Amino acid sequence: MNLERLRTVGQTSLYPAKIKITVGLATCGLAAGADVIFETLKQRLEQRGLAAILTKTGCLGACHQEPIVEVQLPGFAPILCTRVTRARARALVDDLARGSPPANAWAVITHDESPFIDPHVEWSRPIGFESAAVFNEQPFFAKQRKIVLRNCGLIDPTNLAEYIARGGYQGLQRTLRDFTPQQVIDEVTQAGLRGRGGGGFPTGRKWHIAREAPGETKYLICNGDEGDPGAYMDRTMLESDPHSVIEGMIIGAYAVGAQQGYAYIRDEYPLAVERMTLAVQQAEVQGLLGQNILDSGFSFSIKIVRGAGAFVCGEETALIASIEGGLGEPRPKPPYPAVSGLWGQPTIINNVKTWATVPVIMARGAAWYAALGTVHNAGTVVFSLVGQIAHTGLVEVPLGLKLRDLIEDIGGGGIDGRSIKAVQTGGPSGGCLPARLFDLPIEYERLKDAGSIMGSGGLVVLDESSCMVDVARYFLDFTALESCGKCTACREGNKHLHTILDRITHGQGTLDDLALLEEVGQAVQIGSLCGLGQTAPNPVLSTLRYFRDEYEAHVIEKRCPAGKCVMTET
Numbered sequence: 001m002n003l004e005r006l007r008t009v010g011q012t013s014l015y016p017a018k019i020k021i022t023v024g025l026a027t028c029g030l031a032a033g034a035d036v037i038f039e040t041l042k043q044r045l046e047q048r049g050l051a052a053i054l055t056k057t058g059c060l061g062a063c064h065q066e067p068i069v070e071v072q073l074p075g076f077a078p079i080l081c082t083r084v085t086r087a088r089a090r091a092l093v094d095d096l097a098r099g100s101p102p103a104n105a106w107a108v109i110t111h112d113e114s115p116f117i118d119p120h121v122e123w124s125r126p127i128g129f130e131s132a133a134v135f136n137e138q139p140f141f142a143k144q145r146k147i148v149l150r151n152c153g154l155i156d157p158t159n160l161a162e163y164i165a166r167g168g169y170q171g172l173q174r175t176l177r178d179f180t181p182q183q184v185i186d187e188v189t190q191a192g193l194r195g196r197g198g199g200g201f202p203t204g205r206k207w208h209i210a211r212e213a214p215g216e217t218k219y220l221i222c223n224g225d226e227g228d229p230g231a232y233m234d235r236t237m238l239e240s241d242p243h244s245v246i247e248g249m250i251i252g253a254y255a256v257g258a259q260q261g262y263a264y265i266r267d268e269y270p271l272a273v274e275r276m277t278l279a280v281q282q283a284e285v286q287g288l289l290g291q292n293i294l295d296s297g298f299s300f301s302i303k304i305v306r307g308a309g310a311f312v313c314g315e316e317t318a319l320i321a322s323i324e325g326g327l328g329e330p331r332p333k334p335p336y337p338a339v340s341g342l343w344g345q346p347t348i349i350n351n352v353k354t355w356a357t358v359p360v361i362m363a364r365g366a367a368w369y370a371a372l373g374t375v376h377n378a379g380t381v382v383f384s385l386v387g388q389i390a391h392t393g394l395v396e397v398p399l400g401l402k403l404r405d406l407i408e409d410i411g412g413g414g415i416d417g418r419s420i421k422a423v424q425t426g427g428p429s430g431g432c433l434p435a436r437l438f439d440l441p442i443e444y445e446r447l448k449d450a451g452s453i454m455g456s457g458g459l460v461v462l463d464e465s466s467c468m469v470d471v472a473r474y475f476l477d478f479t480a481l482e483s484c485g486k487c488t489a490c491r492e493g494n495k496h497l498h499t500i501l502d503r504i505t506h507g508q509g510t511l512d513d514l515a516l517l518e519e520v521g522q523a524v525q526i527g528s529l530c531g532l533g534q535t536a537p538n539p540v541l542s543t544l545r546y547f548r549d550e551y552e553a554h555v556i557e558k559r560c561p562a563g564k565c566v567m568t569e570t
Helices: 003-014 027-031 034-048 086-097 160-165 170-178 181-191 203-212 233-240 242-256 270-285 316-323 352-364 366-370 403-410 444-449 468-482 488-505 511-527 531-535 538-546 548-555
Strands: 020-024 053-057 069-072 079-081 219-224 260-266 301-307 347-351 380-387 393-398 420-425 432-434 458-463
Touching: 003 160, 020 027, 020 034, 027 034, 027 233, 034 053, 034 086, 069 086, 160 242, 160 270, 170 242, 170 352, 181 203, 181 242, 181 352, 181 366, 203 242, 203 347, 219 233, 219 242, 219 316, 219 352, 233 242, 233 270, 233 352, 233 380, 242 260, 242 270, 242 347, 242 352, 260 270, 260 316, 270 301, 301 316, 316 347, 347 352, 352 366, 380 403, 393 403, 403 420, 420 468, 432 468, 432 538, 468 488, 468 538, 468 548, 488 511, 488 531, 488 548, 511 531, 511 538, 511 548, 538 548
Parallel strands: 020 053, 219 260, 219 347, 260 301, 380 458
Antiparallel strands: 020 069, 069 079, 380 393, 420 432, 420 458
């Protein structure tokens, strides 16, 4: 395979010598009607006889601005147009047909800050846009640092050449040429990368255990079974930049000595499955997967496995059981999968975002990555910012950033000026932290000490209109439903917690119920087999810790301060 030839092809595709119009067609864009905008642009270009390239990209992250259309005039900075309607799409083409740049642009991308591109690409602004807002100076992007999301919304995810043009497979090439497997593990260890699936276990240490474990056959798995309500980090990565995940998996397989990998993606993500499947096929055709990759003598293949949608299959041993064809139920640990996993063989399981980070580390070096973030919390973290917040979207920030910066500066604070009451980090098993803790740095241990978790990156913002008792009940409803039922503590304990919360939100609770919530919640944490049960009580225990006054108002005064709960005391 000739990477340089494909890189040239990709650069021509990214920066053509004619007008290029790009529409964000990830799930968030499609939900906002981007497919209709794409067809409208196509029809208008034909009607006006304008020779322009119309193509697609993934999610840029600013989901609150969808549908997003990028216009690139040859030799000039790309222009971003947001919340594009059919009328605006037609007007955009009309402007271009008259030789004018589109009106009412949101921002201009004046330079390319990809961690792979050196020197950075810089563009001149189109006439009339000399004072237009710069893309990475917009409040939503100004404090972000895109490493994992480096290509999302900037390349066509179905175009391998464009991925290569932005440094794709550069990390793999350097790995196979310059590093032994143990040196790869050492590099990832020195970088300080921790698993981005939620546990934060040191990635290099896990790989070392698997490499040293006895067994001729070793496996590697990408965990794309994202099931948190409101979370879409992994889905977006697989839809917008699938080759970054594949490249990371190949590097990991080389490091631990695996020749077979599996990408486990939940079936509710059809576009992610489609684009990942295509990317695997493209990599196979170009010799990046299969036998003798890049003439290195190393061979590795990837199979796509479609998960049935069980939240518990995000737990690694339950995921393994699902791939093996069994029930998605966790098993006791140890032995850990790195020693005895898929079909009893040493198995590495990492999250989508972890795999997407690995190529950058191998291309730029451990010291470069370790300098990002804070001590013991190197690099960046990706969040889906959802809930009662002005700017919803997918964001990537350095670890150590304060929650306040994420919520107020990037997220824009509450909708219509409403005050933010709390934020839940870590998905349905995360804790709810009050506004007075928003100066807390985003770090694994700091969040855990505060009663929450990092999780895989779901972040739900709650404003003053939210009832925290009802919020806890909502998430317990989800986790109780998703419990596999294997262990008594989780199966019965979470149901009991939900029953108590339901009683309280209907005005039938007592002060004894508050003590019972704490007792049962702690028992579920101690007695549950897997991470789902061990963290399921977090919403209850954290809201009791920080919003006890709301519980007492429900049980003593028989009223809901937020006016959400209907009191039906008998």
